Amino acid sequence: MRIPYEDLVAHISRRHGVPAEQIDRRVRSRRARTGGLLSPGLAARTVSASLALGELEAKLGRHLAAKARHVSGLHEDDALQAARAEAARGRSCTLGYWARPGEQAPSIAARYARAIELVADAGLPASVSIKVDLLGFDRALLAPVLRAARARDVRVHFDAQGFETIARTHELVEEAWHLGTDVSATLPARLLRSGADAERFIRLGIPVRVVKGQGGDPEHPKLDPRQACLELVERLAGRAAFVGIATHDRRVAAPALARLAAAGTPCGLEQMRSLPRLDFVADDLELPTRVYIAYGHAGLPYAIGECLRRPAIVGWILRDLLLRHRPLSTARHSNQP
Numbered sequence: 031m032r033i034p035y036e037d038l039v040a041h042i043s044r045r046h047g048v049p050a051e052q053i054d055r056r057v058r059s060r061r062a063r064t065g066g067l068l069s070p071g072l073a074a075r076t077v078s079a080s081l082a083l084g085e086l087e088a089k090l091g092r093h094l095a096a097k098a099r100h101v102s103g104l105h106e107d108d109a110l111q112a113a114r115a116e117a118a119r120g121r122s123c124t125l126g127y128w129a130r131p132g133e134q135a136p137s138i139a140a141r142y143a144r145a146i147e148l149v150a151d152a153g154l155p156a157s158v159s160i161k162v163d164l165l166g167f168d169r170a171l172l173a174p175v176l177r178a179a180r181a182r183d184v185r186v187h188f189d190a191q192g193f194e195t196i197a198r199t200h201e202l203v204e205e206a207w208h209l210g211t212d213v214s215a216t217l218p219a220r221l222l223r224s225g226a227d228a229e230r231f232i233r234l235g236i237p238v239r240v241v242k243g244q245g246g247d248p249e250h251p252k253l254d255p256r257q258a259c260l261e262l263v264e265r266l267a268g269r270a271a272f273v274g275i276a277t278h279d280r281r282v283a284a285p286a287l288a289r290l291a292a293a294g295t296p297c298g299l300e301q302m303r304s305l306p307r308l309d310f311v312a313d314d315l316e317l318p319t320r321v322y323i324a325y326g327h328a329g330l331p332y333a334i335g336e337c338l339r340r341p342a343i344v345g346w347i348l349r350d351l352l353l354r355h356r357p358l359s360t361a362r363h364s365n366q367p
């Protein structure tokens with residue numbers, strides 16, 4: 031029996047927890063890319079299969095992450111200790127609590143608020159990174175986090191979690207900014223919409239973190255991450271309030287920071303604490319480095335689904351499985367491309 035298209039989309043939406051409009055948009059984009067070769071029903075089923083693959087990838091990611099050590103410990107104390115060590119070396123930090131699978135949104139929000147209090151009490155040069163999709167975009171849960179940030183004068187950085195959630199994330203960034211909170215936002219270069227988002231953040235004077243993006247743009251899957259980063263930087267140069275370049279790819283970090291510095295744009299490098307670091311690139315340009323200190327429950331700083339496009343990731347997975355990560359040297363030659 032043939033299921034009507036609307037019913038099929040509603041079913042996929044319920045099964046994967048993705049809004050029906052988004053599924054419909056992806057169906058249209060897929061049909062356009064295949065020159066109408068796929069019927070709406072078939073295209074919807076391929077979208078459903080992609081979402082299922084994504085879920086499988088996340089599950090496998092959690093399994094691998096449990097074996098790796100990309101977090102600086104389980105508790106706030108571990109993160110504070112790491113932040114103090116970085117501060118002693120002249121680095122600022124952002125503390126990012128990575129929630130345990132299935133953790134309830136109120137518990138995650140409480141963790142974010144506690145991180146703000148602890149950073150302020152410790153007098154550390156640190157911001158707190160949050161993932162508002164994990165709060166279910168619930169304004170009532172976010173409000174105390176933002177209140178604490180304003181009261182304690184701590185910046186809240188909004189991490190980006192991917193295509194499906196970016197619009198609602200940026201909406202909350204702007205609302206928080208209008209409330210007078212010190213906020214910064216993430217621009218994932220692999221999402222085509224980031225160009226337009228950059229324009230809005232430039233206009234508002236909101237600092238941004240440029241990343242390649244862990245997930246791609248399903249409507250523009252062929253965007254080259256490195257090129258897209260540099261194009262975004264070109265747009266921001268001479269215009270943005272502040273640009274953090276968050277990459278471990280020297281071929282992005284070096285030209286991006288040089289371009290921003292030449293344009294007189296306040297900027298700096300941002301590094302994950304557990305990955306091979308490029309601090310020397312920023313040091314050479316006399317620019318600051320901010321370190322992302324992940325704590326809580328294990329996650330992976332790469333997308334498993336990118337393995338086919340980037341076989342090097344298989345090596346990183348093996349390294350995670352066999353060796354486990356430790357914060358690595360920031361010495362000049364630690365990450366030659």
Ligand SMILES: Cc1cc2nc3c(=O)[nH]c(=O)nc-3n(C[C@H](O)[C@H](O)[C@H](O)COP(=O)(O)OP(=O)(O)OC[C@H]3O[C@@H](n4cnc5c(N)ncnc54)[C@H](O)[C@@H]3O)c2cc1C
Binds near residue numbers: 188190276277333365
């Ligand atoms: C501080 C920071 C914050 C971020 N915040 C976000 C965010 O909010 N939203 C988002 O979508 N993404 C975020 N990302 C992730 C980002 O989008 C990329 O997925 C990630 O940084 C990998 O891309 P890359 O630019 O570092 O380059 P890549 O080309 O992936 O990596 C460059 C080099 O770094 C080394 N390397 C990188 N990863 C590993 C690894 N796992 N194991 C061993 N070596 C490795 C390798 O030598 C590699 O050649 C963040 C990244 C950083 C550094």
